[in-house]
Amino acid sequence: MASADLLSDLGLFVRSEFLAPDECSALKDQLRSSQQRQAGAVLDGSRLVVDEMTRRAAEVSVPQETTAAITARLGTLRPELAAYFGKTLTSVRKPRFLAYGPADHFIFHRDRDDSPDEPQEVSVRKVSAVVFVNDWRDYRGGALQFYARDLSPDSGLPEGKVSLDPEAGTLVAFDPHARHQVQPVRSGTRFTIVTWFI
Numbered sequence: 258m259a260s261a262d263l264l265s266d267l268g269l270f271v272r273s274e275f276l277a278p279d280e281c282s283a284l285k286d287q288l289r290s291s292q293q294r295q296a297g298a299v300l301d302g303s304r305l306v307v308d309e310m311t312r313r314a315a316e317v318s319v320p321q322e323t324t325a326a327i328t329a330r331l332g333t334l335r336p337e338l339a340a341y342f343g344k345t346l347t348s349v350r351k352p353r354f355l356a357y358g359p360a361d362h363f364i365f366h367r368d369r370d371d372s373p374d375e376p377q378e379v380s381v382r383k384v385s386a387v388v389f390v391n392d393w394r395d396y397r398g399g400a401l402q403f404y405a406r407d408l409s410p411d412s413g414l415p416e417g418k419v420s421l422d423p424e425a426g427t428l429v430a431f432d433p434h435a436r437h438q439v440q441p442v443r444s445g446t447r448f449t450i451v452t453w454f455i
C-alpha cells in the first residue's frame with residue numbers, strides 16, 4: 258500500500274484502528290453468519306439493479322443494533338472530516354455492510370457524478386467512506402484503487418493508480434467524485450462497510 262504521507266498528499270483521509278481488532282473480529286463473525294443478498298450496481302430510474310459485470314458483491318443484513326452502533330461511531334468523525342475536506346457535513350447515511358467472495362469486484366465508478374438525472378440521495382453525498390472490517394490475512398485480491406489524478410488534479414502526478422489494501426479496522430474517506438474500484442477478490446471473503454457523509 259502507498260505510504261500514509263502519500264495518501265494524505267493525495268487528499269485521502271486514512272484513519273487506522275477506526276475499529277479496534279476485537280471489534281473487527283466480532284463484526285466479522287456477525288457478517289459471516291448474517292443473511293446476504295446480491296448488491297445492486299446500476300440505477301434503473303431510482304432503483305439499483307444487479308449487473309454483475311459492473312459489481313459483484315453481497316450486501317449483508319446486520320442486526321439493527323449493529324447498524325446503530327456503527328452509525329454512531331462514524332458520526333464521531335464528522336467534525337474531523339468536515340475540517341479535512343473543507344465541507345459542511347450535517348449527518349452520515351445508514352452504513353452498508355458488504356461481502357466480496359472469490360471473483361467479486363466493483364469496477365471503476367464515482368459515488369457521485371453531478372449528472373442532471375442523478376437522484377437526490379446520490380447528489381447530496383459530500384464525503385465517501387469505506388471501513389475495512391478484515392484484511393489480507395483473510396483474503397487475496399480486493400485492493401481498493403483510485404486514479405491519483407482524480408484525488409489530486411493539481412499535483413502534477415503522472416496518471417496512475419493508487420492501491421489500498423489496509424489493515425483491518427482502517428477507515429478511508431475521499432471525495433465522492435473520485436473514481437475508485439474494488440479489484441476482484443481471488444480467494445477468501447473481504448468485508449467492508451461503506452457510507453457517505455452529507
Ligand SMILES: O=C(O)CCC(=O)C(=O)O
Pocket residue numbers: 355363368387401437438439449450451
Ligand atoms: O468495498 C469497498 O471497498 C468500496 C465499495 C464501493 O466503492 C462502493 O460501494 O461504492
